[in-house]
Amino acid sequence: METKRVIVRGVVQGVGFRPFVYLKARENGLAGMVKNNPQGVEILVQGRHEGIVSLVNAIRNYPPPRAVVEEVSVSQFDTDKIWDSFSITESDQTGTRNARIASDSAICENCLEELFQKDNRRYYYPYINCTHCGPRFTIIKDIPYDRASTTMAGWTMCGPCADEYHDPSNRRFHAQPNACFECGPHMHLSERNGNLIVSGKTSIRMQELIIQTANILREGKIVAIKGLGGFHLAVNALDDQAVIRLRERKNREKKPFALMVGDLNALQNIAVAGVQEQNRLACAERPIILLEKRENSPVADVVAPDNNNLGVMLPYTPLQFLLFETINFPLVMTSGNINDEPIAFTDKNALDRLADIADFFILGDREIHTRIDDSVMRLWNGADYPIRRARGFVPAPINLKKKQPANILALGPELKNTICLSHDGVAYMSHHIGDLKNRETADSLYHAISHFTKIYGIKPDIIAHDMHPLYESTQAAFDPPPSLSWMNRLPKIAVQHHHAHIVSCMAEHGLEESVLGVALDGTGYGTDNTIWGGEILVAKHAGFSRGASLKKVKMPGADAAVRFPKRMSLSYLWEIFGENVREHIPAAMSDMVTPEEVDMTLYQIFAGMNSPMTSSAGRLFDAVSAFSGICGESKFEAQAAIMLEHAAEKDEKGSYHFDLCQGREQG
Ligand SMILES: [Zn+2]
Ligand SMILES: [Zn+2]
CATH class of the missing domain: 3.30.420.560 (Nucleotidyltransferase; domain 5)
Incomplete structure (x- = not known):
C-alpha cells in the first residue's frame, strides 16, 4: 500500500471535478481525500499502486466535460495515518491563487431534459443548472469557488437541493448555483415602469410568464431579457416595423443586430451554415457566428442592412429555451444598452437605462457580478476567428512559452478595450470591456482591474499602457480612481499600439x-x-x-475624416493629382459630395488645418469605399470597410501594382 499526493491544476473547480475523483477513487478501492485549494485540486490517496495509477490516468485522460487539466503532479506523501474511506473535504483557502475559473456555459442536455419534464421539480425553472452547465465567471466574486463567494450566497438550499449538493454521485454535487423554485431565485415579467405582471415563482406562473412574453413579442413589442452576462433587447426579427422601432429607440441607425434562432432547423432558410459552423453554434460557449445570409430570407432587411452576413446564435439559458419552445420566429437579441454604452446587468440598472427602449422586462433575482457580452466569431478554413472574445471563452488563460520575471497589468487601448494580467507564464485576458469613451465603460474597466487582480490574487509589478497619451486607459494608468490607488506606485511602460498587436x-x-x-x-x-x-x-x-x-496622407478634419470616408478619398486624390484633383473625382462619388464640401476639404488639406498625417490601413479602405460610391459616411466603426468587403466579388483574383519606396518618410 502507498500514499500519494496529487495536485491538479487547470480548470478543475466548479466543473464536477471532486465528485469525479471521488467516484474514480472508490472504483479503484482507494482511500483518502480530495479538496479544492487556491491552486486547483489537491488529492491525498492511499491504496494499491495499480489503483493509484488508474486514478491518475483517468484524471489526465478522461476528466469531466468542462474541466481543462493542465498539469498533474504526483509525489510521495509520508504519513502514519490510515484512511478507511475516500471523502471530499472543505476547501483550503491558503496559499497563492492560481486556480482557473470556469467560464459560463450553455445549459447541458440533462438539465434541458429536466426543464421540460412535467413531473420534475424544476419543470420550467429558469435557473436550473448543474456542475456541467450554467453560470460561473459572471457570478464569482472571489475564489475558491464556493457558494459563499458567488452571487448565490444569499439563498439557502431547501432539503432536496441540499441532498443533491451533498451527494457525490449526483451531478449537482457542489454545484454552487444549485437552486429550485422552492429555495432559489425567480424571474419576473414587468412593465417598463417596474410594475410586476407575472412573478415566476412556480412552474405554473413561469408558464404564464412565457406565454405572455411570447404574445408580447408576437405583437412586435421590445422586451429586455436578463441573460447570463447582462440584458438583451429582444424583438421579432421578422417584423420590419418592430426592428426599426428598436433601431430608433436604441439610437443605432445601421450597425447589424445579432439574431437568436430556436435551433439549427430554424436556421435553414435564414443563413448558410456548414457542419463546422453548426458545431460551433451548438458548442457550450454558444458564440454568435457570422454566417452568410440566405437570399430571400424572411428576416427583416433592417436587421443587418448592406451586409451579406448575419450574426446568429442558439439559445443558451433555460429561459431562452423556454421562450423558443413557445415562439416560432427568430429574435433580434442585441445587447441591452443605448448605442455604445456597456450592457445593463442589474435589474435596477436595466429599468433605469432601458425604460425608453424596452416595452417590457424579464427581470431576475440572481445577480450578475461581472457583466459580459456575447462572444462573436467567424470561421475561416475551419478555424475560429474571434471578433469579440467574451461570454463562454473568458477567463480561459493563454499559456505563454516563458515565465516573465514580473507580473504585468496591461490596460489595453481605447476602442474595444480588454485588459490583460500576466503571472507565472500565463496571461489572463479579460472579456471585451468596450469603447472607453463613456463613463460607464470606464467604470467597467476599473471593475475588471480590481476583479481580475482579486480573483487571481495577482499583485502587478508593472503597468503597461498604450502610447497614446489621451486614451482613457492611459489616463487610468496615471490617474486611477481612489479604489485602485496602488496603481500609482507602479512603474509604467508605454507600448506602441501595433507592436502590442x-x-x-x-x-x-x-x-x-x-x-x-x-x-x-x-x-x-x-x-x-x-x-x-x-x-x-x-x-x-x-x-x-x-x-x-503605408504612405502617409492627411486626415482632413482628424476625427471627422474617420466619420466621413469621402474626406479620405479627397485626401488620397490630392496626394495623386495635386491641384488637378477636381477633374479626377470619380463619378461614383459625385453624389456624396457638394462642390463646397470639396473646396472646404481641399483647403483644409492644403493649409494643413486640423489634418494629422496617418499611415492607417483603415483610412485607405475608407477612401476606396468612398471612391467606389459605397460609403461616404460611417454610422458605426469600420462601416465603410465592412460595406466594401461585402461589395467585393468573392472570386476576384486581380490586384493593383504598388511601389515600395526607400526611405521616403514624410510628415
Ligand atoms: Zn446541467
Ligand atoms: Zn431547492
Missing part, C-alpha cells in the same frame, strides 16, 4: 524569435507622434523597428 499574435502562437509582423489597423499612436495603422514591424517581444508602412 504583433506581440499578442506572437504569444498566441508561441513565437519567441524576431518576426516580420504586419498590422493592418485603423488607428494607433506612433513613436513619431503621428497616427500609424498600416505597419510592417520587425518585432521581437521587447522592441521593434518600423520596417515599412
